[in-house]
Amino acid sequence: MQTSPTNDAKEAPMAADYSKILLDESEMPTQWYNVIPDLPTPPPPPLHPGTHEPIGPDDLAPLFPMALIMQEVSTDSCIDIPGGVLDVYKLWRPSPLFRARRLEELLDTPARIYYKYEGVSPAGSHKPNTSVPQAFYNHQEGITKLTTETGAGQWGSSLAFATAQYGIECEVWQVAASYRAKPYRKTMMEIWGATVHPSPSDKTDFGRQLLAQDPDHPGSLGIAISEAVAMAVEDPTTRYALGSVLNHVLLHQTIIGEEALLQLAKVGEQPDVLVGCTGGGSNFGGLSFPFLREKLKGNMNPTIRCVEPAACPSLSKGEYRYDFGDTAGMTPLVKMHTLGHNFIPDPIHAGGLRYHGMSPLVSHLYETGLVEAEAIGQTECFTGALQFARTEGIVPAPEPTHAIAAAIREANRAKEAGEERVILTALCGHGHLDLAAYESFLSGEMVDYDLSDDAIAEAMAQVPVIDA
Secondary structure, three states: OOOOOOOOOOOOOOHHOOOEEOOHHOOOOOOOOOOOOOOOOOOOOOOOOOOOOOOOOOOOOOOOOOHHHHHHOOOOEEEEEEEEHHHHHHHOOOEEEEEEEEHHHHHHHOOOOEEEEEOOOOOOEEOOOHHHHHHHHHHHHOOOOEEEEEOOOHHHHHHHHHHHHHOEEEEEEEHHHHHHHHHHHHHHHHOOOOOOEEEOOOOOOOHHHHHHHHHOOOOOOOHHHHHHHHHHOOOEEEOOOOOOOOHHHHHHHHHHHHHHHHHHHHHOOOEEEEEEEEEHHHHHHHHHHHHHHHHOOOEEEEEEEEEEEEOOOHHOEEEEEEEEEEOOOOEEEEEEEEEEOHHHHHHOOHHHHOOOOOOHHHHHHHHHOOOOEEEOOOHHHHHHHHHHHHHOOOEEEEOHHHHHHHHHHHHHHHHOOOOOOOEEEEEOOOOOOOOOHHHHHHOOHHHHOOOOHHHHHHHHHHHOOOOO
């Protein structure tokens, strides 16, 4: 089990000496962290969609390899990262932790802002942290093909990269609105050998039904999940891979937070506030869970906050109840903050944050008061993204602009209060393939969408009522 990092100021260089904090390869964590055993109460179990009884490993076997199923239900605090995964991780990990000095100067704040940069991965985001182990475990069990969904394309391109490392086929259903807006994501996936379809598609019965109703259907992650799952269950040599939401996905992402703990310890720092963009929960959980462990142990006491789009605020406005993870109702029922599995989000530019439900683990943490949440409109997010890009030099993906906006809010609060504050976030990807969103903002065409109560009520009317 990994030990907690120490913050010995006598041995560690002062924070002021560092703008870029690195770990060498020998310091890279070799275990993922499972937060569930450390929680005061366990999260509610997933339920079978037909019987509404708790599901067992065999119920998930048509979708996932048994190694991942065992991680999904594991009660071990730490799980070893296989050597075959570490070998691929070393293409880009450990990832750097930066102090955003130039942004601090622009804001004239006494706060110190740190960001863990995951855009250094081959796919340009944090998603390979889980796509690589998912491909590895499927390959170990003789699976020859993986299907999946993707929104903005970061997950789809990450799985395409990962399957290429292990010689597995990859078939991706991309939300139609993003498929049309971001054509080069499709190209990236195809470079790594994947086949890509807009969703809804004419490849599945469900997709054909939706296209018959609306040939220009914008799609949703829930619909794309339904199509990918439908194709996976038809073939015993095919399995399904998910880029967020589930326990094993968030588990794999904790390498982000484990590295950040070690890096901050090198400069004698601890976060006062941790903010992370939150759609399905993988980036937020990956950064925050190791820090939550330290908070629960009494080693530090950061405020931990989820930041989501105002147009898709599952935590801020959704209900905490059992719902399907997909639109067609094929997946297990999980207890989460949901806007309703039939919810079709507005085509905002933060494509990866437009899922109808939040991770059951993150939802449980929010429900029990261990984390906070706030929703921010996309124009404020892109305003912050320009400030960040023009000072720090990195063009952020639309998703982490929400965390940047929240960090700027915190930095301004520190300025108003006249107090030092350490702010930590994860820049979960670069925006080099999202420039159309920036063009929309720079031209003044971007507008904010606030989700109405009527829209939520309409979608929630289709959520099953379960006494559990």
